[in-house]
Amino acid sequence: xxxxxxxxxxxxxxxSAEHLAAMENLLLNLDIEHPDDEELNAIFRAxxxxxxxxxxxxxxxxxxxxxxxxxxLDRIRKRELDLSTDKVDAFLSSCDVLKxxxxxxxxxxxxxxxxxxxxxxxxxxMSEGDASGGATQAGxxxxxxxxxxxxxxxxxxxxxxxxxxxxxxxxxxxxxxxxKVDIQPGEPNRMGFWQxxxxxxxxxxxxxxxxxxIADSGAWRIVETSSExxxxxxxxxxxxxxxxxxxxxxxxxxxxxxxxxxxxxxxxYGFFEPxxxxxxxxxxxxxxxxxxxxxxxxxxxxxxLAAAPPVNSTGMTDxxxxxxxxxxxxTIANAADSVSIPPGIEAYAKSPAxxxxxxxxxxxxxxxxxxxxxxxxxxxxVEKVDQLINLVGELVITQxxxxxxxxxxxxxxxxxxxxxxxxxxxxxxxxxxSVMSIRMxxxxxxxxxxxxxxxxxxxxxxxxxxxKTSGETTELDKSLIERIADPLTHLIRNSxxxxxxxxxxxxxxxxxxxxxxxLKAYHQGGNIVIEVGDDGAGISRQKILAKARERGMQxxxxxxxxxxxxxxxxxxxxxxETVTDVSGRGVGMDVVRRNIQAMGGRVDIExxxxxxxxxxxxxxxxxxxxxxMSIGVGDQIYILPLASVIESLQPTADDIKTMANQGRVIxxxxxxxxxxxxxxxxxxxxxxxxxxxxxxxxxDANGSRVALFVDALLxxxxxxxxxxxxxxxxxxxxxxxxxxxxxHVAMILDPGAIAAMGRGAMAA
Amino acid sequence: MEAGHKLGTQADENLVMQEYLTFTLGNEEYAIDIxxxxxIRGYEKPTLIAKAPPFIxxxxxxxxxxxxxxxxxxxxxxxxxxxxxxxxxxxxxxxARVVGVVVDSVSDVIMLSAAQIRPxxxxxxxxxxxxxxxxxxxxxxxxxxxxxxxxxxxADMALVDEAME
Numbered sequence: 001x002x003x004x005x006x007x008x009x010x011x012x013x014x015x016s017a018e019h020l021a022a023m024e025n026l027l028l029n030l031d032i033e034h035p036d037d038e039e040l041n042a043i044f045r046a047x048x049x050x051x052x053x054x055x056x057x058x059x060x061x062x063x064x065x066x067x068x069x070x071x072x073l074d075r076i077r078k079r080e081l082d083l084s085t086d087k088v089d090a091f092l093s094s095c096d097v098l099k100x101x102x103x104x105x106x107x108x109x110x111x112x113x114x115x116x117x118x119x120x121x122x123x124x125x126m127s128e129g130d131a132s133g134g135a136t137q138a139g140x141x142x143x144x145x146x147x148x149x150x151x152x153x154x155x156x157x158x159x160x161x162x163x164x165x166x167x168x169x170x171x172x173x174x175x176x177x178x179x180k181v182d183i184q185p186g187e188p189n190r191m192g193f194w195q196x197x198x199x200x201x202x203x204x205x206x207x208x209x210x211x212x213x214i215a216d217s218g219a220w221r222i223v224e225t226s227s228e229x230x231x232x233x234x235x236x237x238x239x240x241x242x243x244x245x246x247x248x249x250x251x252x253x254x255x256x257x258x259x260x261x262x263x264x265x266x267x268x269y270g271f272f273e274p275x276x277x278x279x280x281x282x283x284x285x286x287x288x289x290x291x292x293x294x295x296x297x298x299x300x301x302x303x304x305l306a307a308a309p310p311v312n313s314t315g316m317t318d319x320x321x322x323x324x325x326x327x328x329x330x331t332i333a334n335a336a337d338s339v340s341i342p343p344g345i346e347a348y349a350k351s352p353a354x355x356x357x358x359x360x361x362x363x364x365x366x367x368x369x370x371x372x373x374x375x376x377x378x379x380x381x382v383e384k385v386d387q388l389i390n391l392v393g394e395l396v397i398t399q400x401x402x403x404x405x406x407x408x409x410x411x412x413x414x415x416x417x418x419x420x421x422x423x424x425x426x427x428x429x430x431x432x433x434s435v436m437s438i439r440m441x442x443x444x445x446x447x448x449x450x451x452x453x454x455x456x457x458x459x460x461x462x463x464x465x466x467x468k469t470s471g472e473t474t475e476l477d478k479s480l481i482e483r484i485a486d487p488l489t490h491l492i493r494n495s496x497x498x499x500x501x502x503x504x505x506x507x508x509x510x511x512x513x514x515x516x517x518x519l520k521a522y523h524q525g526g527n528i529v530i531e532v533g534d535d536g537a538g539i540s541r542q543k544i545l546a547k548a549r550e551r552g553m554q555x556x557x558x559x560x561x562x563x564x565x566x567x568x569x570x571x572x573x574x575x576x577e578t579v580t581d582v583s584g585r586g587v588g589m590d591v592v593r594r595n596i597q598a599m600g601g602r603v604d605i606e607x608x609x610x611x612x613x614x615x616x617x618x619x620x621x622x623x624x625x626x627x628x629m630s631i632g633v634g635d636q637i638y639i640l641p642l643a644s645v646i647e648s649l650q651p652t653a654d655d656i657k658t659m660a661n662q663g664r665v666i667x668x669x670x671x672x673x674x675x676x677x678x679x680x681x682x683x684x685x686x687x688x689x690x691x692x693x694x695x696x697x698x699x700d701a702n703g704s705r706v707a708l709f710v711d712a713l714l715x716x717x718x719x720x721x722x723x724x725x726x727x728x729x730x731x732x733x734x735x736x737x738x739x740x741x742x743x744h745v746a747m748i749l750d751p752g753a754i755a756a757m758g759r760g761a762m763a764a
Numbered sequence: 765m766e767a768g769h770k771l772g773t774q775a776d777e778n779l780v781m782q783e784y785l786t787f788t789l790g791n792e793e794y795a796i797d798i799x800x801x802x803x804i805r806g807y808e809k810p811t812l813i814a815k816a817p818p819f820i821x822x823x824x825x826x827x828x829x830x831x832x833x834x835x836x837x838x839x840x841x842x843x844x845x846x847x848x849x850x851x852x853x854x855x856x857x858x859x860a861r862v863v864g865v866v867v868d869s870v871s872d873v874i875m876l877s878a879a880q881i882r883p884x885x886x887x888x889x890x891x892x893x894x895x896x897x898x899x900x901x902x903x904x905x906x907x908x909x910x911x912x913x914x915x916x917x918x919a920d921m922a923l924v925d926e927a928m929e
Contacts, residue, residue, distance in 0.1 A: 390828065391828075393828065394827065394828040397828070636811065636812055681814070682812075682814035682815065683814065683815060684812070684814075722828075722829075722830050723830070724823070724830055726829070726830065726860075726861070727823075727829065727830060727831055727832055727861045727862050727863060728813070728823065728830070728832040728923060728924075729922070729923065729924055731813055731814060731815070731816070732814075732815065733814060734813075734814065737811075737823060737830045739825045739828065739830075743825055744811060744825065745810070745811040745822075745823050745824060745825045745830055746811065747811065747813070747814075
């Protein structure tokens with residue numbers, strides 16, 4: 001669980017930082033005399049979002065502080081409290097504190113607990129309308145909902161044991177919650193390692209101060225365990241072998257293998273062999289590092305503890321790779337002091353345990369930071385990325401031009417040039433791939449919203465539905481991710497409403513009462529395929545045909561299944577008996593198809609009555625690059641999107657028939673297709689006027705097919721799509737332009753528009 | 765400040781000189797604001813745009829940007845329309861758009877102050893006078909100072925989907 005959550009930490013950090021920045025900005029621009037409701041709400045929302053997500057991720061210190069902030073903001077926006085300059089100041093400083101906390105969680109810097117405490121007091125005082133501030137005792141405020149479980153570990157100082165400070169502390173803890181002593185050193189002097197469990201509704205700050213009093217700084221820590229019980233307990237198991245193990249024994253462990261040791265010791269080197277065991281045993285929170293413990297930073301870790309004692313630093317230790325392994329070393333050092341050992345050995349014990357600790361403090365902190373920033377990300381304006389992609393596109397074109405130039409020299413090309421060009425080609429390709437991958441996001445960004453959609457809808461419709469997703473890691477261009485969400489949502493709603501039957505009907509059909517909707521994404525060729533499947537009633541062919549006739553559409557019983565099912569994408573087409581607020585109005589499916597086609601993709605339906613329906617969406621990986629076929633017409637070269645090309649054929653003069661001496665058609669696999677001559681459409685002079693000399697390319701344009709007459713097929717290219725509209729305007733029949741290997745511009749044809757133009761020309 | 769204003773205006777008009785690029789179309793000489801000019805390059809055969817008006821020659825690849833090319837000689841029915849190695853294209857930067865215009869030749873960069881530009885007489889012609897800022901005389905020549913941005917973005921030129929007027 002802890003590991004699962006940690007992969008989202010980065011997102012949380014980024015989001016929270018954004019919210020904080022927005023909040024700060026809004027606060028700074030706030031008109032204190034006449035605050036704008038919208039602005040107050042926006043600030044409230046920002047605080048609320050941070051609270052919500054930090055609670056989810058178990059960053060309770062953040063949640064607590066934002067909770068206070070939110071309470072106050074809520075009252076202000078309800079006009080129960082007036083806004084004043086000092087309130088805004090308090091809000092701004094809480095922004096700063098929250099920022100510090102965020103950074104502390106990311107392993108950079110630390111949040112000063114005293115400052116946090118002061119701030120909480122200030123906020124509480126304000127929300128209670130107490131201008132004097134700070135009068136409220138931390139212990140009296142019911143600040144956090146729910147209870148916390150803390151694990152408190154410390155080694156008390158001799159003074160605190162002798163003068164009763166320890167007893168007082170225990171008594172104080174007993175007052176604020178349920179206290180349990182897990183580990184306690186032997187009676188004679190009670191010096192040594194203590195471990196307490198505390199269940200309380202108080203924030204840990206309320207007793208951290210006292211703890212600091214009875215134990216040396218660095219010799220105590222508070223770990224909040226509620227969110228990570230399993231984690232902590234596992235590591236603790238070690239200690240169970242030696243119940244109540246007095247620390248003296250651990251200290252002896254320095255020089256002699258600890259008999260109770262349960263740890264594999266292979267990884268620790270040399271002299272102080274058993275030390276890791278003892279240290280690990282005493283340091284449950286770094287349990288994760290056990291396996292990786294390779295003995296580096298032997299004496300380093302004190303700073304980890306010392307740096308941010310009260311911070312629950314799971315995220316950090318997870319990445320710690322064994323640094324900070326021996327965090328509680330001072331414990332042992334302390335204990336060693338209290339036991340009488342021969343002076344020579346004492347020197348050993350002290351020198352590694354104490355002095356190197358100080359000297360390596362800095363070096364140990366650095367690697368921890370480096371790891372923390374290692375998987376960080378930067379947020380970059382999409383425009384900048386697009387610019388980079390464009391530039392790389394240029395580079396690819398230039399590289400292709402060079403290659404062509406070198407090829408035209410044939411044998412005269414110097415070998416070094418050829419080698420260099422080959423190298424350049426590889427490098428540009430790698431560069432292009434990595435640049436394109438910047439824009440790629442896993443499709444889980446879209447998929448993640450659907451469980452909620454399905455849950456809400458199935459509840460509303462009284463159906464039982466399970467959503468299964470697979471292939472969430474499939475990557476897709478960011479712009480496509482944004483645009484695919486709505487069509488997919490619609491398909492899923494459709495499956496839920498029309499596909500999956502009610503539990504009763506399913507029972508009658510002999511199906512399990514719980515319906516399944518599967519959402520699958522995978523790569524196929526240069527496309528990404530997203531399937532939305534259900535095990536519902538399927539689509540009734542008869543119903544669709546009947547409905548189509550009712551609406552006066554031209555249909556026949558001979559139509560193939562895909563064609564019949566394709567009808568449901570027609571505008572205003574719905575076979576639903578009743579119109580619900582979910583679907584059935586017949587708007588939507590046509591929009592779905594239009595949206596998907598606008599992305600250069602297509603959607604197909606397969607269905608079996610009684611078994612289920614599967615809708616398959618095929619999308620190009622990116623909008624920036626197109627697989628195209630270059631065709632020649634006259635002296636011009638055009639690019640036809642490969643996805644729309646079905647096949648090409650060389651007609652004989654007899655194949656082409658005329659209708660009413662105007663429209664030309666060709667018989668192609670049992671149907672007559674209109675023939676569209678590109679040169680007529682574009683007003684070009686063809687290489688030859690005869691149809692037998694050229695080639696017919698059968699293209700699929702929005703479900704209808706036309707045969708496009710061109711002079712020649714030239715080749716297949718991956719082309720970078722350039723906008724024609726940036727400097728010119730839309731041209732009918734052209735969807736864009738690209739730059740060919742020789743540096744010339746070629747127009748990219750829009751098959752849908754070409755087909756429509758062709759038909760229009762014929763009708764005219 | 766206010767007191768000296770009147771004197772200053774006169775002085776400003778004479779002092780604030782703006783640079784103009786002049787080019788010839790047939791026998792006429794035109795001037796355009798030099799800040800609108802991105803570069804001047806030789807003519808290369810553009811890629812045709814289907815069903816475009818005849819004065820739009822097509823598009824070229826200008827270092828990765830698709831740039832439409834307009835032949836002003838055809839548009840204004842001026843001069844001999846032939847393409848020699850000396851034919852030049854002025855690449856203009858108009859707002860966010862880049863457009864190339866074919867002219868007979870580029871002649872000069874001149875300095876003109878507002879005072880030197882006289883209003884053009886109002887008469888109807890192919891060259892709508894609303895695109896003319898005024899006329900200026902350089903030595904014995906007459907230069908037609910043109911608002912090239914307004915001209916190129918007009919509906920007349922069919923270069924943009926919706927004219928910016």
